Amino acid sequence: MSETLAEPYVTFPPTQAELPYDDGIPMESQRHKMQMDLLIDTFGTWLEQQQDGYASGNIFVYFSLAQLKNQDFRGPDFFGVLGVPKGERRSWVVWEEGKGPDVVIELLSPNTAQTDKNEKKLIYQNQMRVPDYFWFDPFNPDDWAGFSLKHGVYEPITPNAENRLVSQATGLSLLRWQGSYKGVETTWLRWATLEGELLPTAEEKERELANQAQELASQAQELASQAQELANHAQELASQAEQRAERAELQLQQTARKLLQSGMTVTQVAELTGLAESEVEQLRV
Template identity: 60%
Template sequence: MLETTLATPDIQLPPTQAQLPFDDGIPMESARHKAQMDLLINGLIPWLEQREDGYVGGNMFVYYSLAQVRNKDFKGPDFFAVLGVPKGERRSWVVWEEEKAPDVVIELLSDSTAAVDKNEKKLIYQNQMRVPEYFWYDPFNPDNFAGFAIQQSEYQPIAANTQNQLVSKSLGLALQLWQGNYQGIDATWLRWANLRGEVLPTPEEKQNQRAEQERQRAEQERQRAEQERQRADQAESQLLQTARNLLKTGMTVEQVTKLTGLSASAIEK
């Protein structure tokens, strides 16, 4: 009887994130661009900690097609967020592994990238990656801020609400401008916020808030203790005055101690 051996089909599996490049070694355009990316990411971290799912990343490669891999078109968005996926570290975001593209993408504009971000990348996010919501912001020009949501296969502008926010329906949050200091830079920053207009604090801000609350509680306790001490001093003073008045009526020290509860030494003083 002849033995037959089935040929193993030559199937080439798509590369995984462990096999794909994840860093082009090119720094962001400026320290402010890097700080802005950090602020967007760090603002979502405490919010995501309350969920069982979700991932947020920035300035890392997002792979959406094998053609992109062959063309070595690796550059990824400055910020992206994805819900409905397991938590955990990623070297890069590989759509065919995760079975999902990002829900939200934000590009930080600069003179050298604005044209690509507003045209070529916008079309990639719209037509190839099908990212539901796309925003751009120029950290050095706060007026250059816009958002788009896919409607009938095309991006349509997101109108600002009454809080002057651009709402992300994917996350149930909003993006708004915030004037302040972050990482030592005074600027107008793009921040995540709830729909009441309250910005989402970063882990550092939450820690500072807890420290401030503890300081306020300690100060309140100190003030309460001081008030109690003052009340006790006032009550003792009034009692001593009563004792002096009783002594003036001719009562003995022993009689006054019984009436007031003060010690003889205190009365004699």
């Protein structure tokens, strides 16, 4: 008598649809929320030019099953991932996506600064192995720093000659920008190219495109005006040429009449003036 072996019970890791994605705790301040939005917004316009990639903030990033067991959920203020399909996520689940973030930014506050600079930094270094990690205090812009993962250990990123922090993982840089965002004038942390050109927000990009369209329309109108001026000038030249031709014709006819009156034949006058004999004949009347 043969025995039927029971199939082993396999437990699959939970998916993002089954996992919590928000702890319900609001960000430290309105400026922290605006700073996060600015980083996501500008990184997002850059991703529009890329084939793939994802950026978000303040949602959980799941990087290990042990983390699930301990309910040690982590929600970076900003993170970006390259080389993954675009699209909405409820949370970032490493075992679903196949990789973790390429860059993480934490926004410091009096309540989180020590954790962001120590505990979270070690998690991003040792467990999540995030290639580039930055922090920035929206209310104290001098407190900013960046770290690049080298041989498994974070090494400080030295600001370049233009005082920008370069992210090797993204090929972009971070700079402190004095300006107005959503009506708040202060020093913001912004993404830029390696040459220092700011990545625009969606609103700035739309405004730039509108300005370019307006400029092109103005140029087209100016070209049309110039074309009309050229057409008018050409018409004036043609009119002047026609008037000169008419005067020359009259002078030639007057000359032909005088020659006829002097006794020359029609044939002689035609040969001398270049007029047809029929035209000269009409002048005799």
